[in-house]
Amino acid sequence: MFQRDGARLRQRTAKRTSVELPYENKIASYLKKQDVLPNETQHLLFVLTFFLFVSFIIIVLERNLPDPITIDTERLYPGRFVAERARNHIVNLTSIGPRIAGSYENEVLAVKFLTTTISNVIKTAHENHRIVLNITKHSGAFPLKFLDGMTNVYRNVQNVIVKVGPHRPTMYSLLLNCHFDTFVESPGGSDDGAGCAVMLEILRIITQSPKILKHSIVFLFNGAEENILQASHGFITQHPWAKKVQTFINLEACGSGGRELLFQAGPHNPWMLEVYAKSVPYPYASSLAQEIFESGIVPGDTDFRIFRDFGKISGVDFAWSKNGYVYHTKFDNVDQIPLGALQRTGDNILALTQGIVFEDHLSDPSMQETRGSLVFFDFLGAFVIRWPQYIASTINIASLITAGYSIYLNMQNARRSIKRWTYMRHVTMCVGVVIISWLASMFSCTLIALILTKLGKVMSWIIDNLQEVSSAWILHQMYCDAYAIVWMTILFLPIVLLIKNAERIINVIVGIFLIAIAVLILTPLGFPYSGDPLSPAPERFMIAHTQRQFYDADGSVRYSGTGYWLVDLDMNSPHSVESIVPEMAAATPTVRDCEKELYCGFPYLMPVTTFLWKTSWIPGPAPLISIPTKLEIISKTAKQHTINFTFNVTGPDHMSIILSPYKGINLEKWSVIDEKPLQGPMWNDRETYFIYYACASDCMPYTFSIELN
Ligand SMILES: [Zn+2]
Known part of the structure; x- marks a missing residue:
């Protein structure tokens, strides 16, 4: 249908032009059109060059870190952040090992390291500063809508806090x-x-300066x-210093x-971004990241x-995000952190801190009253562009109007040769074609990924061939060469070809597709993980050695089992490692458990069933549990329409308690927090409530009561 109308359209247009224009004019208008409208090859080349150029700048910016200042050279840079000192702090802190709240490493060793380091800083501080060190323990509870929602209960978690200021009292x-x-x-x-x-080093610089x-x-x-x-x-x-x-x-x-x-x-204090934009030497900001x-x-x-x-305060949040492979793994050690990155972050945060505490923004009521969020982003690391939400909305609306007007103009121009309804019909068709092509590309990408995964090709190559290449250096070179081949094939070769003949585009794209598939299957490029100790990219597994016991209401055990609970954090787990860990072959999905039991009957420490629902179970021996968990009903009292239960829980320092009243029964109140209990996702038409409990030291049995309606 589309083709037939198109043919008719061309005929009609041709007829009209031949009547209205003499032969010479026709040639002239044809040539003019050629000048105005670039052909497809030029378009493609322009887009490719543009993206290549932008990618190049981004890569250069990403790798361009400042020269780090070391302890040897620091006397040349008075008042500057010394990256090597910060690095030494990381070495000392990480040498303690993992520091989970409640562990000896966290509550004793890490606190000792911090207090010793801070005390040494205080000893060398300038007399113009008043410095107070305070170590506190806090207990409390609060609702947290993070993940599936939980009520977060904590006992004796620790803070090491230092307050630095002038000798006169300050308001802010x-x-x-x-x-x-x-x-x-x-x-x-x-x-x-x-x-x-970074904070320890900033503390040293600020307190050593007489300013x-x-x-x-x-x-x-x-x-x-x-x-x-x-x-x-x-x-x-809870802390008195928090009020100011x-x-x-x-x-x-x-x-x-x-x-x-x-x-x-944010959410308010847009002046913080002004200070950031004016004071930091290497800006890098994005409100798009905030939206995400x-x-x-x-x-x-x-x-x-x-x-x-x-x-209820506004502020700014910074994070490193490069090399996310090591995040939350045992590989997150000091060797993974470039000294230049520490220098960059240190320079920026020091400048921002100084920009705030040496200026009047904090005490200026007109600054504090400015409200509303901001749209902000840096321009290639050179400066920060920021504007309030209303200007962003204005720009968006103006763009919409401009785009609409441009479509209208195009339509007016086209109406000289085509009827309006024909034009509208074709535009609608084009919109349809664009949407269908998007859907088709999404569908085909997913299909290819599924087929490759099912074929297991991605995995098989490396497992079969890794043993053949023993030198890490040769492997590295092979990767570089492979990248070079791929880039040559998909980018530079087509450009050379396309300049000569635009109609080869389709052939080249099909060629690229086939080569890409071959590269994925036949080379290590399709393999997503790496065991290289210098830049590890591990596959993540979460495995809990588990003992499960299900009880009936009368207290009798209706099921008991032991084994390994595997939470899939990766599309390839758990079967990707079967050739190395043959036990994985026994892993069975736990979908049935999730239908029958609350939270699948597995020890979820966090409310994440809607995120991590794909889990497996391998039967195995019983784990050694040194502190058993025990839940007792202390009292049960019934009034007219309500029943009160009081429970007592004893167990390890981290526990989760999940409640789900029967259908039609509501949890109205509980003693965990004063406000209404925060509800989690529904399970089999029943409400669920998640209590996350953690105790850092001096743990006592946890007692709480609930009121059911
Ligand atoms: Zn963190």
């Missing part, structure tokens, strides 16, 4: 936050040892962030090194949320 403070605890198994080099190391601060700085080294944001909540809701905190800087990482991205700002982060697509969170939601 800037808060700098990092966390010294780590994810399970990780030495926490970048997450967040580096953040704490008197206009406002105080609170350095919060928090001891329970991976424990789901508990220590920051303890500080901001007017704004904050949070230092985080989801990768080791590169450029630290300002990825969250706030949308919940990324299952991660930072203390930014706690300061914003529970402290």
Whole structure:
């Protein structure tokens, strides 16, 4: 249908032109058209060159880190951030090993390292500063809408806090936050040892300088962030210094090194971005990242949320994101962190801190009253563009109007030769074709990925052939050569061909596709993991050695089993390692358990069933459980329409308690927090409630009561 109309259209147009224009004019208009409209090859070349150019700039920017200042050269740079000192702090902190809240490493050794280092800084500080070190323990509970939603209960989590200010009292403070605890198994080099190391070095520089601060700085080294944001909540809701905190800087990482991205700002205090734009030497910011982060697509969170939601203060959030492979793994050590990255982050955060505490923004009421969020981004690392939400909306609306007007103009021009309804019909068809081509490309990509995965080709090559190449250097060279071949094939060769003949585009694209498939199947490029100790890219597994016991209401055991619970964090797990770990062949999916049992009857420590629902089970021997978990009903009292239960829980320092009343019964109140219990996702038409409980020291049995309606 489309073709037939098109043919008719061409005929009609041709007829009209031949009547209206003499022969010479026709040639002239044809040539003119040739001048105005570039052909497809030129378009393609322009787009390719543009993307290549932008990619090149981004790669250069990403790799371009400042020269680090070392202890040997620091006397040449007075008042500057010394990257080597920060690195030494990371070495000392990571040498303790993984630091989980509640462990000896975190609660004793890490706290000792921090207090010793801070005490040494205080000894060398200039007399113009008043410095107070405070170590606190906090207990509390709060609802957290992160993941599937939970009620977060904590006991005795620790903070190491330093307040620096002038000798006269100050009205306002800037808060700098990092966390010294780590994810399970990780030495926490970048997450967040580096953040704490940067803060220790900034503390040294600020306190050694005689320059008197206009406002105080609170350095919060928090001891329970991976424990789901508990220590920051303890500080901001309970500590007396928190009341004067007017704004904050949070230092985080989801990768080791590169450029630290300002990825969250606000919700108010747009002046913070002004200070950032004016003072930092190497800006790198994106409010698009904030949109993505706030949308919940990324299952991660930072203390930014706690300061914003529970402290009601605005601030900025920074994170490294390069080399995310090592994030939350045992490979997150100091060797993965380039010294230049520490220098860059240190220079930026020091400049931002100084820009805030040596200026009047914090005490200026007109600054504090400015509200509203900002749209911000850096322009190729040179400067920061920022404008308020209303200007962003204006620009968006103006773009819409311009685009609409341009379509209208095109339509008016075309109407000289085509009827309006014909034009509209064709435009609608074109829109349809574009959408269908998008869908088709998404579908074909998914199909190819599925076929390749099912074929197992991606995996088989490396397992069969890795033994043949023993030298890491040769392997590295092979990768480089492979990249060179691919780029030559998909980019430079087509350009050479296309310049000569635009109609070869389709053939070349089909060729590229076939070569890409061959490259994926026959070369190591399709293999996503690497065991190279210098740049590891591990496949992630979460395996819990588990004992499960299901009880009936009368207390009798209805099921008991032991084995290994595997949570798939990767599309290739669990069967990708079958040739190395033959036991994986026995792994069976747990879909049936999820239908029958609350939270699949597995020990989810976090409410993540909607994220991590693909899990497997391998029957095995019983684990050694040194501290058994015990849940007792202490009391049960019934009133007219309500029943009260009081429970007592004893067990290890980390526990999750999941409640699900029968259909038609509601959990109205509980003693866990004062407000209404935060509900999780529905399960078999029943409400669910998740309590995450963590105790860092001096643990007591946990007692709570619920009121059912
Ligand atoms: Zn972190």
